[in-house]
Amino acid sequence: MRATGKRLLAMALCALTACATTSAANEVPAIIVPSDGQSGMELQNAVAKALNRSSVSLADDALTHASTLAIEPARMRDPQGSIAPGRAQGREMRIPEIFRLVKSAHACVLIHERTGQRIELPNTKCAAKR
Amino acid sequence: MGRLKQAQTAVLNGIIALALASLAACGGGGGSGSGGISSAPAAWVQGYFAPSSSFAAQCATLSENNFLRSWTNELYLWYSEVPDIDPAGYSSANYFALLKTSALTPSGMPKDRFHFTYPTAVWEQLSQSGVQLGYGAEWALIAATPPRKVVVAFTQTGSAAAAANIARGAQVLTVDGVDVASGDSVALNTGLFPTNAGDSHSFAILDPGAATSRTVTLQAQNVTSTPVQNVKALSTASGSVGYMLFNDHVATAESQLVDAIKQLAAAGVSDLVLDLRYNGGGYLEIASELAYMIAGPAKTTGRAFDRIQFNDKYPTTNPVTLQALTATPFHSIAQGFSVASGQALPTLNLASVYVLTSADTCSASEAIINGLRGIGVQVIQIGATTCGKPYGFYSQDNCGTTYFTIEFKGVNDMGFGDYTDGFSPQNTAGTTGVSVPGCAVADDFAHALGDPLEGRFAAALAYRSAGTCPAPTGLAPAALSRSTLRSLTNSVDLSSVDDALMKPPVRENRWYR
Secondary structure (H helix, E strand, C coil), X not given: CHHHHHHHHHHHHHHHCCCCCCCHHHCEXXXXXXXXXXXXXXXXXXXXXXXXXXXXXXXXXXXXXCCEEEXXXXXXXXXXXXXXXXXXXXXXXXXXXXXXXXECCCCEEEEECCCCCEEECCCCCEEECC | CHHHHHHHHHHHHHHXXXXXXXXXXXXXXXXXXXXXXXXXXXXXXXXXXXXHHHCCCCCCHHHHHHHHHHHHHHHCCCHHHCCCCCCCXXXXXXXXXXXXXXXXXXXXXXCXXXXXXXXXXHHCCEEECCEEEECXXXXXXXXXXXXXXXXXEEECCCCHHHHCCCCCCCEEEEECCEECCCCCHHHHHHHHCCCCCCCEEEEEXXXXXXXXXXXXXXXXXXXXXXXXXXXXXXXXXXXXXXXXXXXXXXXXXXXXXXXXXXXXXXXXXXXXXXXXXXCCCECHHHHHHHHHHHHCHHHHCCCEEEEEXXXXXXXXXXXXXXXXXXXXXCCCECCCCCCCCCCECCCCCCCEEEEEECCCCCCHHHHHHHHHHCCCCEEEEEECCCCCCCEECCCEEECCEEEECCCXXXXXXXXXXXXXXXXXXXXXXXXXXXXXXXXXXXXXXXXXXXXXXXXXXXXXXXXXXHCCCCCCCCCCCCCCCHHHHHHCCCCCCCCCECCEECCCCCCCCCCCC
């Protein structure tokens, strides 16, 4: 039931977004080939949109060395200013969101693992990760 | 995530309310703490707590205070130690501050030191794992008040700080021309903790061993941290000793820890020095993985790494997720943070481990110590008393503010979790936390992390070979107060000081005054 629900959700999301349609069999893990700031902005917008946020902080070299991208709560500290506050959350109870970049025959596609959402990045150059 | 949790909490509260209402209808359910639930009271009645859900998302101050009061009564770990105060007449911030225990730890510290709020919009910010805005330098506070002293604890590879050849132990003398020792705190904070990528600030830096300072300009950028660094195997007369610096339980740490353990296993290390001095916590699942990789399957199979306990209203169920309480095991396979889920983890199969600690060693890092001790792995602690945070919480959003109140405690396989005063090396001076075999040794900014001559690493090696400690150095937490820090001067010996890592104001209160 749950798997079916996830698939339906993914299909619905695909219908609402610019999703790739290439089958997984023709895809390989990929990394971004840095060109200009445009691809970085496109990636940032895609991740933020997938997570329903206005913005997400990414490194300039995000997905240029690895084909997976973990997004997690920004690291904050206990604002009480005690001597050794550690992380504010301490034990982080929120799970990270994982994205994978794949290269299909015609496009670079970002896949959000939790939802299965596939987002094509038309302005991004990518290459198969060796 | 917040809405989901709120919905779950609302469901739970509804169930509780329904049950209590049923009791009341039957003439039962008396007692001061669980009166009728049919509607929220018009005025405060001591000992009467309507469900928090009946006040949620109603943002008048009194409603928000009532929400906080009821939520605290439902979920706070020490709810019975909270005085029931009329919520009228308080701002929500001031009222929330009252909703905690005033009890002290055995050392005299407040039992609850983790009670705080964030604006929800700030708390919900997301970032790539390990990415932070800055220069790639972690500032360490040696003296918090004039004459202040700030040095570099470590830098991140590839960062602006590293490119400027700024190394551990470098002292910051001025920021944008403002004297660190006594200058304007706003200007100092602005330069040390930039808020926009591309911001540039100038720093007068006194490098370790240098007689004169130099000026560098650093541009802020999103810096990707490397949570596991300096992995090495050191040959000694009594076998190979592994070392690794582990700074943060972020998602990317999973793959780096796996690589590190593989490297050390291949080198045939018979002991490990695990440097957790700057590790403030994070994902407990990663802490569990590392503990498994250290101890191996024989000692961990069927044992609990950590078991969380809520207040006595919820002995078997997690009141937030509504799932049955189950222990976190020692994970023998990757959990999918940055290694393919299900992949078998490598192991060192050690019977003991040396852990380097400071007051910044907190939460999930302390859970590694406690979890391993719970299955009989000997932990030898070198450094300073840890922060003392066996607790956790789920954040609670209401009316644009995210509230944090301690909701559970973690215990190990032996049921132990009472380290509110932290873990202390056994020869620590003054009032200490749970005593652990090892040596009290101050941080040594005169040597690089991972250098066998660095004070704490050297003490671990000496303890391993001879079973003895150097004369204790460093300060017990009670002494490491702002008033004490004020007495330190610029002439302090960097080979023997205690510190507190400085955090950007958004991550922590400003230290300067």
